[in-house]
Amino acid sequence: MHRQRLKRTGSLEKRPPRPCDMSSCDQNAMAKGLCQRHYDLARGSARRSSAECSEEGCGSPVKARALCRLHYSKRQRMGQLSTAPLSTRNVPDDLPTTIERRCRGCGADLAGFPPGRRYCTDGCKPRCSGPQCNRKVSGRGLCSTHLKQRNNGEELREIRSTRVETNSDCGWCGEPVGVGSRSRYCSWKCRNLAARHVEVDVTGTCSQCGTVIDYLAPANGGGRRLTPISKKLCDQCRHRSSSLYMSADDLRIRDGDMCNICGLVVPDGVLDPHPLSGQVDHVTPIALGGSHEPENLALAHKTCNIAKRDKPAGWQRDPAEVEPLVAEWLATGSPVVKPLCSAPDCGRKPEAMGMCQKHRRRFRVHGSYDLPEKPASCSAEDCAKPIRARGLCRTHYRQWLQSRTKCSEPDCSSNANTRGLCKSHYNHWLKNRIDQPVCSKSSCIERAEVRGLCGKHYGRQLRDQRRQKDGG
Structure with missing residues (x-):
């Protein structure tokens, strides 16, 4: 700003405003020593700023329709712009007294419409001249898509619409899209899956019982399963075999420390993701009809289990590929004792304070690892109903909750806030307590x-x- 001022005036100081050269005019000069109004009159321009407002007693310059900004806004709020008269008072002879605007499509009068409006309705706007296109014109008589094709030097071609009719079926899962929707898919999950998998199987066969698996069927009573939990086992076989599943530590106790695939030792205390950590190997892979039964499970290295993948039972890996890793671990590695929960007979991983999440929550609530014995019936007098919560049946528990929500002071029906008292009684107790x-x-x-x-x-x-x- 100061650089431009120094270049234009030769000084950094701002010049004081110069009054208009016309007598009886208190406005500041804008150009040629004249204010805006007198400059327009001297130039012979048809600008509206050279006219005054048509309202009596108002000499402000015109904004639109022979009205100043204040009166124009007032009549616009009252909806009187269509009948607002045009004034010819203090207007040069060559200034037009009427401004008529017509719709370029149908020729209707645009009085009352916002400035710059060229068409009364969207139906009057021109349409694209491209092949079989009825879109709005963006430029050069073409819509935005055809105009882009022309600018790129391409031949104008038909635009294929991706919109579908309302209440159509989803292109991926087959469910209704929804009322008023123009999308091809019912959700963004279906859209993403359809974009990634153009041709994908939605059904399969269980490797154990041979039943047909619907990959899109609901799982466990929940929503639609867009990503299948298991492509090899049906829900019944998966739930039946998962109850018999054994961990790597259980297999180590049952079969020993030898890998079932390479025959080398599986070091104890190696934690995942080390390649020598112990994992559960399915002797007959699930893809070939295997199950989670204990007879089909064996201990193996992680690297051997990855190398086996879905190879048939009896496949063995060359021990020379794993022997350097075992020798390095036995030479440099130290056995790491896996931390366990401090609760007796619990093999879970500790979360905090040396306890797993279940026993830590139980210890925080009850003060012990064991759950307290629940009474057989309601603790209220002369009530033998089953317990709902806090040693009370459903009826007495509801009464206990209602008593907690009301102030304990007599003749007070306000809701309790702190210490069983409402806000006013609690503040009174704070001011008058003895141990304050x-x-x-x-x-x-x-x-x-x-x-x-x-x-x-x-x-x-x-x-x-x-x-x-x-x-x-």
């Missing part, structure tokens, strides 16, 4: 808030400390 601490300053009976002092004396103490620190 009092400010340690002499002759002060206010309640202590911080460090044995009330708010006033604690503020004074802080100010004194700051003054001593600053040396003042």
Whole structure:
């Protein structure tokens, strides 16, 4: 700004405003020593700023339709712009007194429409001249898509629409898309799956019982399963065999420390993701009809289990490929004791404080690893109904909840806020309680808030400390 001012005027100081050269005019000069209105009149321009508002007693310049900004906004709010008269007072002879705007499509009068409006309705707007296209014109008589084709030097071709009719079926799962929707798919999951898998199987065969698996069928009563949980086993076979599944530690106790694939030792204490960590190997792979039964499970290295993949039972890996890893571990590696939960007979991984998540929650709530014995019936008098919560049946538990939500003071129906009291009774209890601490300053009976002092004396103490620190 200052660089431009120095270049234009030769000084960094801003020039004072110059009044208009015309007598009886208190406006500042805009150009040629004249204000905007007198400059337009001297130039012979047809600008509206050279006219005055048509309202009586208002000499402000015209904004639109012979009205100033204030009266134009007022008539616009009242809906009187279509009948607003045009004034010829103080207007040059060559200035047109009427401004007529017509729709370029049907020729209708555009009085009352916003400035710059060229068409009264969308139906009057021109349409694209491209092949079999009825879109709105963006430029050069073409829509935006055909205009882009022309600018790229391509031949104008028909635009294929991807919109579908309302309530059509999803292109991936087959469910209705929905009322008022123009999408081809019912959700973004179906759209992404259809984009990734153009031709994909939606059904399969169970490798154990031979039943047909619907990959898109609901699982466990939930929503539609767009990604199958298992492509090899049906739900029944998967639930039946998962109950018999054994972990790698259980297989080590049952069969020993030898790998079932390469025959070398599986070091104890090696944690995942080390390639020598112990994993469960399916002797007959699930893809070839195997199951999770204990007879089909064996201990193996992680690297051997990955190398086997879906090879048939009896496949063995060359021990020379794994022997360097085992020798390196036995030479440099130290056995790591896997941490376990401190609760007795619990082999889970500890989450915090040496306990797993289940026993930590139980210890925090009940103070012990064991759950307390639940009473057989409701603890209320003369009630033998089963327990709902807190040792009470459903009826007495509801009454207990209602009693907690009301103030414990007699003749008070307000909701309880703290200590079983409503807000007003709790504030009254705070002010009148016997064990209320009092400010340690002499002759002060206010309640202590911080460090044995009330708010006033604690503020004074802080100010004194700051003054001593600053040396003042």
